[in-house]
Amino acid sequence: MGHQRPSNKLKIKQGDKKIETKIVIRAKAEDAKFIGTSMGGGLVVVKDALSGEILDKGMIKGSTGDTKLIMEKPWLRGIKLADENTACFVAKIDIDEPKLLEIIVYAPYGQPQATAKASVTTWVVPGKHIEGDGIILDFPGLVVRVTEPSAHTFWTVPNKIRLAVSVTPMCGCPVDMKTYWPPDAYEVATFIKRNGLQIEKRVLSFCGKTNCYAMEIEINEPGDYEFIVYAYDPKTGNTGVDKTTIVATK
Template identity: 40%
Template sequence: MRPYLFALSLAAALAAGAAQAQPTTVVVRARALDAKFIGTHVGGAQVTLTDARTGKTLASGKIEGATGDTPKLMVQPAARNAPLADADTARFTAQLDITEPTLVRAVVRAPAGMEASSTLWVLPGRNIEGDGWVLSFPGLIVEPSAVVGADRKAMVHAKVALMCGCPIEPKGLWDAANYTVSAELTRKGAEPVRFPLAYAGTKSEFAAPTPTPLAPGAYRLRIIATDATTPNAGVADTDLVVK
């Protein structure tokens, strides 16, 4: 074959290969274990899609939107393959230009430092829509705080919620009676002070005073929350200074 004919053939082959790239839609969602979808209410979740074999980043963005239909997700019996998400349910939508089957890795970073990852074969032109690619997030969001009074006792508070921000309350869908919340105050050279927190009368709020006055110094406050019915748990630390 003459050189110029070979060059033309090669160019045509490359053009044909490039033409095979097809925009492929991939919808990614994050759902809290035993709860609803993670979305804007808790700050969303960051998504990165990469080629699992090469490490190349294919798309990135944020899951945003609503937590979903409560009756459909938490009350009605789930029928196999029945859609759970609606048009408003939180999601990240990526458009991937791929020319061949690609093993894609999704890494999703949610609130409270939680992360989940999964891999999935994505084929050119085979859109992943509807409920999409759903990653599950066990855990609880815990936000601790404390105020020291003149008597050197501290009133310790903790806001505890599901990863979707869904509230915990007595006799609610997430019953406060199923959750154990405790506090631990540690100070260098002293025995830890541990005590339980009780539901404080407001959704997701737990509180209790320290059992005794605290000696002056710098403390580390740790809140631990667990659910008796699922693996869900959360831990958060903050600093506390007693003068």
Template identity: 40%
Template sequence: MKLFKTIRFLCLIFLLISPEILSAQETSIMIRVKAKDAKFIGSSMGGSRIIVKEHVSGRILAEGYTSGSTGNTDRIMKDPISRNIQLSDDQTAGFIAKLSIEKPVFVTVSAYAPIDNSVKSETQLWLIPGKDITGDGLILEIPGFKIDVLSPQLHESIGADNEIEIRANIIMMCGCPLTDGGVWNSNQYEVEALIYKDKKLENTIPMQITDKASTFLGKGKLSPGNYEIAVYAYDPVTGNTGLGKTSFIVN
């Protein structure tokens, strides 16, 4: 009798379980984020934040960060690329989203990078139950340069008699360095500081690479006032652009 009750109870539980849960299949999608004209964004840049949402409801199905290396430089940047050639390897940064779905679902995949989540890249696709997307997976591209103005420092006060040194660290969005004659050749890029005084453009100062990788320098004299500097990098070959800002006082 006890066995009969147990079986009857299990049958009842089985009937109450949603058919959707019974038929749901785990489906994996590899999501990678690649810097424009460069490599993959991974652990060295804090990863790229990934959010996978069901398009219609907006419900979050998976979220996390890419982790791993930026990938193989020769394979990504130097070797000829033909159809079905995989850019990534087992160490290359990515995020695996594992979803339990019982029917095809149309999703929106968003990537935010680099570490300060300053740029968003987004795409949409159908996911089919049990049909994994592996290998290179889904690759989203993040354009731009990551630019940090090192000097003048924010809100720094500088004497009018002093020559202003404008220094900026400029890297690709994956963290790859700019160097003289390197893979990311600093001579290919136009780098300038736009000098704004009281919100009006007063001058532009060209900036050149220093002996230190990714560090650019420009110099000039400024009259007393409140200033904002916008350092930009522009690649005339790819159209890639980036910008970094700081504000300071000359007295």
């Protein structure tokens, strides 16, 4: 008898065709670290890309990752950026045949004024898990949050108002002299509007505290004022915006 060739057919059990398949999903800030629990994580929605059916959803949780590994070491092929504590969501879907998925992430979820949406489509095969670093979605932008003055406060004129904002990468990493995100890397300024008309643009300066930029503005005329504050990184194009308003009266 001749030598029999081994079968190259994969056996599928009848009545047990659907297989749980795991997909690790992460959100990473452009020019910074992973978006984790400290910034509210990220909401993940996994859909059938063709039918729109939601197959799984949940929150990205965990740490922002190893700073030196992400920010210092060269990114060589095959080197993992994430460790066991790095923020992720593990989607679990039951499928019986290859399926085209749409993965949507909203992050950073704890900062509504800066929350962005990123998505990707990918094929998944039953039982062929996507693990390790998994699928990483990049989030360009900066988180800008006005801390002073609070919205719709009333001031009498003439007066001096302190405008202060917090600026960070999307991961919440610290902007300071001794970090990878020095204050002078960012242009921070505000457009000032009175009664709906733009009257001037002013630059804010680093105030010496982590993430903080501030300035004093003289308000001499009554009216409804709006401050549209932006931060911009000319090297990466990362941009963030927040707003506040005051009412000035005599």
